[in-house]
Each structure stands twice: as C-alpha cells, then as structure tokens.
Amino acid sequence: MEQKFQELKKRLIEVSDLESAAGLLFWDQSTYMPAGGAGVRARQMAALERLSHEKFIDPTVGELLAELRPYEESLPFDSDEASLIRVSRRKYERAVKVPAEFMARLVQHTSESYHAWTTARPANDFKAVRPYLEKTLDLSRELAEFFPGYVHIADPLIDFSDYGMKALEIRNIFSRLREELVPIVEAICSQPLADDTCLRQQFPKDRQLAFACDVVKDFGFDFQRGRCDETAHPFEIRFGHGDVRITTRVQEDFLAEAIFSTLHEAGHAMYEQGINPIFDGTPAGHGTSAGVHESQSRLWENLVGRSRGFWQHYFPRLQQVFPEQLGSVSLDTFYRAINRVERTLIRTDADEVTYNLHVMIRFDLSLDMLEGNLAISDMPDAWRQRYKSDLGIEPPDDKDGVLQDVHWFHGTIGGSFQGYTLGNILNAQFYDKALAVHPEIDSEISQGKFDTLHNWLRENIYYHGSKYTSNELIQRVTGGPLNIDPYIDYLRSKFGQLYTL
Numbered sequence: 202m203e204q205k206f207q208e209l210k211k212r213l214i215e216v217s218d219l220e221s222a223a224g225l226l227f228w229d230q231s232t233y234m235p236a237g238g239a240g241v242r243a244r245q246m247a248a249l250e251r252l253s254h255e256k257f258i259d260p261t262v263g264e265l266l267a268e269l270r271p272y273e274e275s276l277p278f279d280s281d282e283a284s285l286i287r288v289s290r291r292k293y294e295r296a297v298k299v300p301a302e303f304m305a306r307l308v309q310h311t312s313e314s315y316h317a318w319t320t321a322r323p324a325n326d327f328k329a330v331r332p333y334l335e336k337t338l339d340l341s342r343e344l345a346e347f348f349p350g351y352v353h354i355a356d357p358l359i360d361f362s363d364y365g366m367k368a369l370e371i372r373n374i375f376s377r378l379r380e381e382l383v384p385i386v387e388a389i390c391s392q393p394l395a396d397d398t399c400l401r402q403q404f405p406k407d408r409q410l411a412f413a414c415d416v417v418k419d420f421g422f423d424f425q426r427g428r429c430d431e432t433a434h435p436f437e438i439r440f441g442h443g444d445v446r447i448t449t450r451v452q453e454d455f456l457a458e459a460i461f462s463t464l465h466e467a468g469h470a471m472y473e474q475g476i477n478p479i480f481d482g483t484p485a486g487h488g489t490s491a492g493v494h495e496s497q498s499r500l501w502e503n504l505v506g507r508s509r510g511f512w513q514h515y516f517p518r519l520q521q522v523f524p525e526q527l528g529s530v531s532l533d534t535f536y537r538a539i540n541r542v543e544r545t546l547i548r549t550d551a552d553e554v555t556y557n558l559h560v561m562i563r564f565d566l567s568l569d570m571l572e573g574n575l576a577i578s579d580m581p582d583a584w585r586q587r588y589k590s591d592l593g594i595e596p597p598d599d600k601d602g603v604l605q606d607v608h609w610f611h612g613t614i615g616g617s618f619q620g621y622t623l624g625n626i627l628n629a630q631f632y633d634k635a636l637a638v639h640p641e642i643d644s645e646i647s648q649g650k651f652d653t654l655h656n657w658l659r660e661n662i663y664y665h666g667s668k669y670t671s672n673e674l675i676q677r678v679t680g681g682p683l684n685i686d687p688y689i690d691y692l693r694s695k696f697g698q699l700y701t702l
C-alpha cells in the first residue's frame with residue numbers, strides 16, 4: 202500500500218509540475234513578456250494544460266485511487282495520507298465526469314465570448330454579446346448535468362470553487378446579509394462623503410512599492426519563498442511551497458491602490474506559504490476554497506490593513522515616505538479617507554460596506570438565469586432594477602452595468618461570484634475566534650506586530666491546505682457553521698465610529 206501511495210503521489214506531482222510550468226508562463230505573460238509573445242504564449246499554455254489534464258485523468262490514477270481505498274479507510278479521517286487520497290479522489294472524479302469533447306467546446310466558446318466582450322464593453326453594445334451569453338448559459342447547464350443528483354442546478358458549478366457550499370443556503374445567507382446591509386448603506390450615504398483628497402496627489406511609484414513591501418514583510422510574507430511584481434490585474438500564484446508570488450498595481454495619483462492590493466494579495470500568498478509542505482504538488486496543497494482564500498486576503502487587507510490601530514503604527518512611517526504629500530494630514534483624516542463609503546457602479550472600486558451588495562446582485566442574477574427565470578435579453582433591465590433597489594443608483598449604460606465584469610464572458614454562468622462575499626463573512630468569523638483566543642492581537646497590531654495573528658492563522662487555517670472542505674474548516678475553527686453575525690457586528694462597530702448609524 203505504501204508503494205501504491207508513493208506511486209500516486211509521484212503521478213500527482215508530475216501533473217502539478219506541468220500546471221506550475223503553465224502558471225509560470227501565465228505569470229510571465231502578466232508581468233514581463235513583450236507584447237509580441239502573446240500568440241505563441243497562448244498556444245504554449247494550452248499545450249501544457251492539455252498535457253497536465255491528460256496525465257491527471259489517466260485511468261491508472263483512477264485504479265490507484267480505487268486500490269488505495271482500503272488503506273485510506275484504515276487511517277484516521279484527518280491523517281495527511283487519508284486526506285491527500287480523499288482530496289485527490291474528489292478532484293479526479295470531478296475531472297473524469299466531464300467529457301474531453303465538452304471541455305474543448307467550452308474552452309473554445311469562452312475564448313470567443315471573451316474576445317467579443319473585449320470590444321462590446323467599450324462600445325456599450327450588449328446586443329453583440331447576447332448570443333454568446335445565451336450559449337454560455339446552455340453550456341453552463343450542460344456542465345451541471347454531468348453531476349446529476351444536485352438540489353439546485355448551480356450546486357455543481359459552485360463545487361468547482363467552493364466545494365460543498367449549496368446555492369440555496371448561500372442565497373438565504375446572502376438575503377439576510379442584504380437586509381442588514383441596505384439600511385447601513387442608506388444611513389452612511391445620507392451623511393457627507395468622506396474627503397479622500399489626501400490620497401489623490403502624486404505619489405512616486407518606487408516609494409509606494411517599497412512601503413507596501415515593507416508592510417507585507419512585517420505581516421510575515423516570506424520573500425525568500427516569494428516575490429512581488431507589477432501587473433495590470435493583481436493576483437497571487439503558487440508554483441510550489443518555496444515559490445509563491447504576488448503581483449500588484451500602482452497608480453501614482455491614488456495612494457490606496459498599490460498599498461491595499463499588495464496587502465490583499467499577500468493575504469492570499471501567506472495562506473499558500475503556510476500550507477503543510479507534505480501536500481506540495483498534490484491537490485491537497487492549495488487553499489481549500491475561493492471563499493476561504495478570499496477570507497484570508499480580506500482579513501489582512503481590511504480587518505488589519507484598514508484598521509485604526511494598524512495606521513497608528515504605520516501612518517507616521519508613511520508620512521516619512523511622503524512628507525510633502527502627507528506631512529500635514531492627520532491620522533484621522535487619512536483613516537476616514539481609506540474607509541470612505543460611497544455608492545458606486547463598479548464592483549472592483551467598491552468599499553467594504555457596499556462591496557457585498559455588488560456581489561449578491563451578480564450571484565442572484567446567475568441563479569435566476571440558470572433556473573430559467575431570467576432570459577439573457579432581459580439581463581440589462583434586471584441589472585438596473587437591482588442596482589436601483591439595492592444600491593440606490595442606476596447605471597446610465599450597459600458598459601458599467603451588465604457588461605462590467607469579465608466572469609460571465611470568460612467562464613460559466615454560476616459559481617464564480619459567491620466566494621467574494623463568503624470571504625468577507627468568513628474573515629470576520631475567523632478573526633473573532635482569533636481574538637477570543639488571543640485578545641492581545643489588537644494591541645499588537647497597533648505596535649506593528651503580527652506574529653500572534655499570523656501563527657494562529659497558520660496553525661488553524663493555512664497549514665491544512667485542502668485537507669478540510671470549507672464547511673469542515675469553519676466548523677473546526679469556529680465551532681459552528683457559517684454565520685453572518687460577526688461580520689455585521691464588525692461593520693456596525695467600525696463604521697458606527699466613523700458615521701452615525
């Protein structure tokens with residue numbers, strides 16, 4: 202059995218090596234590749250992805266997993282070996298259920314659809330992408346049907362990123378959250394807008410980057426096993442236990458962009474750097490779900506990085522870096538500026554309070570489409586109605602309305618938005634637990650010390666990789682299921698001090 206286990210691991214590591222090689226090509230494409238490399242790069246990445254997929258769905262992998270079942274069952278559920286086999290089997294079974302012919306059709310279609318979107322969005326032309334979206338909806342339903350036995354048709358699609366989370370449960374949780382959020386947003390937005398002119402000056406790029414890197418080094422991001430580079434759309438990427446990279450984006454005329462996207466991506470990266478190295482190169486060697494991953498990035502970005510305590514320590518340092526721009530700005534003014542709440546049309550620009558409303562609109566509309574209750578042709582109107590009822594504003598056009606996010610145009614409909622808001626809910630739930638065990642964390646943050654928090658997260662969340670599903674992990678860490686209360690309490694307390702609620 203030991204030999205079969207090693208044989209399985211060897212095969213999984215080969216698959217992972219090919220995936221990492223494709224990932225490195227993607228990283229290069231997003232950072233340093235000359236524009237002329239685009240054509241051949243797409244082909245190279247597709248070739249590696251095809252090879253890794255073929256290797257993974259090889260029947261020998263299925264046979265090894267079947268032969269190892271008695272071994273897995275003889276071990277404790279949470280042993281590393283049993284977990285590695287269990288997580289690999291789940292991924293394998295999901296991969297072999299979808300015929301290669303279908304995958305080829307889906308990839309071909311999403312790439313055509315993406316191409317159409319890149320011109321349709323600037324041209325504000327929904328009609329141009331309508332037939333693509335209609336086909337995407339058909340293909341999304343077809344994909345779900347490879348996993349019969351679901352309760353809601355979105356469940357199999359959600360499983361790809363947030364395994365085990367169910368559409369109807371998420372819809373219930375989100376609608377309760379919405380009931381709480383809408384009045385908070387209304388209360389805040391009836392008051393004067395916070396002044397953020399201190400962030401909108403000229404801030405030289407190199408100094409912004411150096412400051413952000415110093416902060417994430419203090420957080421515990423390990424630069425011996427990672428690096429930070431510039432890109433257009435920031436992301437985090439793992440090539441192995443010893444190499445987890447982040448990318449960031451700088452705006453010289455807006456200070457918040459580089460700092461907070463670096464803090465965010467470092468949160469993702471510290472999760473990956475903290476995973477038990479025994480899982481490296483296997484399906485268990487990644488963060489467990491989109492929602493849990495996002496909880497870790499937002500915890501460092503918002504709960505730590507946008508807190509008053511954090512800036513008590515770092516604002517004087519930032520003033521030293523930018524004496525002309527910030528020398529005469531007070532901590533209070535700066536703190537209000539980085540926590541400004543505003544009704545806006547664009548999800549990616551949204552603040553902590555309004556952000557989830559953007560996500561829930563997309564999640565609900567996805568379910569409506571999959572259920573057959575919303576025709577693609579009615580999408581632009583449905584979008585406008587929801588923005589009016591939830592956020593009190595209406596997009597003047599489709600460009601900043603239904604066409605704004607890439608997700609539906611470069612993937613399936615269903616399964617791609619819930620992780621953002623699950624992450625916000627979870628980050629407060631996890632942080633509450635960390636504070637209950639280590640009440641000193643808050644005062645340590647105001648001294649620029651993060652070891653206690655980082656170690657707690659590593660021990661309780663990072664280290665396990667995908668050993669536990671998100672639901673298992675939440676139960677294990679917090680002693681209960683997903684719960685919106687800590688998040689609502691957090692928002693009420695923080696924004697109740699900034700505004701009258």
Ligand code: ZN
Nearest residue numbers: 465469495498
């Ligand atoms: Zn993220």
